[in-house]
Amino acid sequence: MTSPLTALLPATERxxxxxxxxxxxxGRAPSLVAGVAREGRLVWSGARPSAEEDRTLDTQYRIGSITKTFTAVLVMRLRDEGLLDLGDPLEKHLPDTGVGQVTIAQLLGHTAGLSAESPSPWWERTSxxxxxxxxxxxGERTRMHPVGRRHHYSNTGYTVLGALVAAVRGDSWENVLRNEILRPLALDRTSAEPHGPRAEGWAVHPWADVLLPEPCEDLGLMGxxxxxxxTVGDLCRFAHFLAEGDDRVxxxxxxxxxxxxxxxxxAGEWDGAYxxxxxxxxxxxxxxxxxxxSLPGFVAGLWVSVEDGVAAAVLANATxxxxxxxxxxxxxxxxxxxxxxxxxxxxxxxxVDRELLALTGPWYWGTQSFALKLLPGRDVELQPLRGGGRGSRFVAGSDGAWTGQDGYFAGETLTVVRREDGSVRHLDLGSFVFTREPYEPDAGVPGGVDSEGWRGLRP
Known part of the structure; x- marks a missing residue:
């Protein structure tokens, strides 16, 4: 019997x-190849070549700026090893660039204010x-926008990040990439230089069905x-890594x-972010x-839905x-x-940890009702019981407290506050007090609770 994760229904494939x-x-592409992966496994692939462009799924295409994601992974590895901090100014690790006051995080997120492109001539079509x-x-005009104020896509910024990786590792960007990402993830058909079979890059005339070959330049520092x-197979595997991570990388x-x-x-781009x-x-x-x-002669797209466990890559050899x-x-x-x-x-x-189990159920922040739910391990989730409100998932720490992972309370600390006899008095979440009853008198509600308690209001 075929596993449901290794085969798609005929209607889906069609x-x-x-x-x-x-x-x-x-799109009038000389060739276009695509692949779809589910839970990290390639479950479908397709190619639509013309008669002159018989391509296979093993054929390499240039992937242009998808390269930036690989470079970003290398920088994050340096951070995780303690060799740098994302808040470090560039100057600390790569001096004398002229833009050393911008931070590594700003370069990664395209908020460093650097120019989008290098000075003339057009870098994508020249050596x-x-x-x-x-x-x-x-170039001379390195700053286009105030640092950290807006997103401005920058190819030069990722050139600087590549130089940063090389400087900290003491090796070329290409070698570091090969040793630290491509080999561990078995991306055997991903490389800085093409290894056949490879697609030829073409420009398609906008008003006639004729082609013009595009140059394939060594981009040097812009690499x-x-x-x-x-290939689409390698990119789908890389997409799974972006969804799940891999401790080897x-x-x-x-x-x-x-x-x-x-x-x-x-403004006007609220459906997208970086x-x-x-x-x-x-x-x-x-x-x-x-x-x-994209690069002259090639366009590429790679997306993964983490929630659905589905990724897709599409490559074409047209400008x-x-x-x-x-x-x-x-x-x-x-x-x-x-x-x-x-x-x-x-x-x-x-x-079951009975002490932890006793914390589950309803809690109140003022008069707003929340529920604390036990997740796998010792993690918990605190969500409003009705209507909108602030909620988060919390990961347990070794000190008995929890750290918020998302939403309003991301990064905030959740702790249990106990009375002298060991019973739970309240939960403290970033200074907010959560009690078992609304405004529980002896639970430490800031400002105190009126001694006469709850009452009606006569007309």
Missing amino acids: ALLHRVATAQSE GALRPELADVL PAGRLWS LGAASVREMRTPSAPAE GLGVQIVRNGGRTLVGHTG SGPLPSPTAADLVRIVAEAEPRIPEPWQPRPE
């Missing part, structure tokens, strides 16, 4: 093929040998912003941090995380026309809607 075929035809030093990449080649907490918006969206090296969009009621990419980003988003939607994720079976806990 819908995926139709979407890919439409994208290749309407990196024209920009041998960071000063040649950054960490957009140099990589890859970066743990789940750190990839979750990457998926958290780092800057406010631009984390630390990843784009975040709302599409069809679900949150997608990943990145888009413009095909739209891999919405196509990949549609592939995720098709699978998620047609074949929703099957929940894990409910199972009772193997044992």
